[in-house]
Amino acid sequence: MNIYLLILGMALVTYIPRVLPLLALDLEKIPSRIKTFLAYTPFAAMGALIVPGIWESIPGNLGASIGGGIVSILVSIRFKNPVFSIIGGVLTATLILFWQ
Amino acid sequence: MVNQEDTFSRGFITGLPVFFSYLPIAITFGLLTRAAGLEMLQTFSFSALVFAGASQFVALNLLNLGAGFLEIIITTFLVNLRHLLMSASLYTKIIDPRLIPILGFGVTDESFAVAGIREGPITVPFLAGLQLVGYLGWVGGTVLGYVAGEFLPEALQAGMGFALYALFIALIAPPASRSGLIFTVAIIAAGINWALTLLGLGHGGVRIVLGIIGGALAGTILDPEGRGLR
Structure with missing residues (x-):
């Protein structure tokens, strides 16, 4: 298989959904219910992206995923800085893996 | 503004x-x-x-x-x-x-x-x-x-x-800890994706799409004017 052809094909089918709404939506005329739906979309997306993928984020070690998750939640509510949450979550997961 | x-x-x-x-x-x-x-x-x-x-x-x-x-x-x-x-x-x-x-x-x-x-x-x-x-x-x-x-x-x-x-x-944690509606929307989306995965239904990407639609739809039904977001 030609890898470059594959990459170009993947790039195309990835790009289409990213720009299609611009062509399909008249942004001025969206009904308010649809606007509410789209405004809730980011929060719904976070939920669906986290669960259940997070259980498998560190293959074969649920404890490291859960430990990292708890630390990330606590750090994010306390500091509201995503960089701290990433560092805290990854370090916790790594330490749990290291000790086992 | x-x-x-x-x-x-x-x-x-x-x-x-x-x-x-x-x-x-x-x-x-x-x-x-x-x-x-x-x-x-x-x-x-x-x-x-x-x-x-x-x-x-x-x-x-x-x-x-x-x-x-x-x-x-x-x-x-x-x-x-x-x-x-x-x-x-x-x-x-x-x-x-x-x-x-x-x-x-x-x-x-x-x-x-x-x-x-x-x-x-x-x-x-x-x-x-x-x-x-x-x-x-x-x-x-x-x-x-x-x-x-x-x-x-x-x-x-x-x-x-x-x-x-x-x-x-x-x-998601800061807004979800502030707003019960946002928390609910995220939990419903997560629950749908998890349930579909456990049942082995659909493809990974499709499950995420269905989870997002379900969660955002629940938010729209519970709060049509989007007040929970302001």
Whole structure:
């Protein structure tokens, strides 16, 4: 298989959904219910992206995923800085893996 | 109202968490492409042209399993279909839609999460800065992983798989702890995706799309005017 052809094909089918709404939506005329739906979309997306993928984020070690998750939640509510949450979550997961 | 501070550099700085969450995942991708026998330029093109993490891992996995061209393309399309909803949501907040054909390329789960959860309209320079810093992290991390990933300690390589989830948690936890509606919407979306996965129904990308639709729909039914978001 030609890898470059594959990459170009993947790039195309990835790009289409990213720009299609611009062509399909008249942004001025969206009904308010649809606007509410789209405004809730980011929060719904976070939920669906986290669960259940997070259980498998560190293959074969649920404890490291859960430990990292708890630390990330606590750090994010306390500091509201995503960089701290990433560092805290990854370090916790790594330490749990290291000790086992 | 438009925040006068929403400049390119503000977007770039706001996007730094995306940069840091991409870096380890991208390093892992670079490491795996090398193990799969891809050349450096192929690896670079993968991240530079597709710029969609999950689908790149899936495609690499399928390549390793000997899947065909069309199978990989269709899977990629399904995995990335969720961007359709994200773009639609994001475009309602962008002030000048003319540059969307360019900015659309930079829509990812993470840049969308940062821009979408941010209150108020989004300026084009802000979004461009936000997307560029993520893009640099993704492409730069991929190359770094290809060249030097094997020198990282094993426990850290595995622990880095958690980075994206830490970013998602960091973005949803503060608003969800403030608003019961936002919490409910996120939990319903998570529950739908989890239930479909347990039942073995649908494809990974399709499950995420259904989870997002279900969660956002619940929010719209419970709160049609979107008051819980203000």
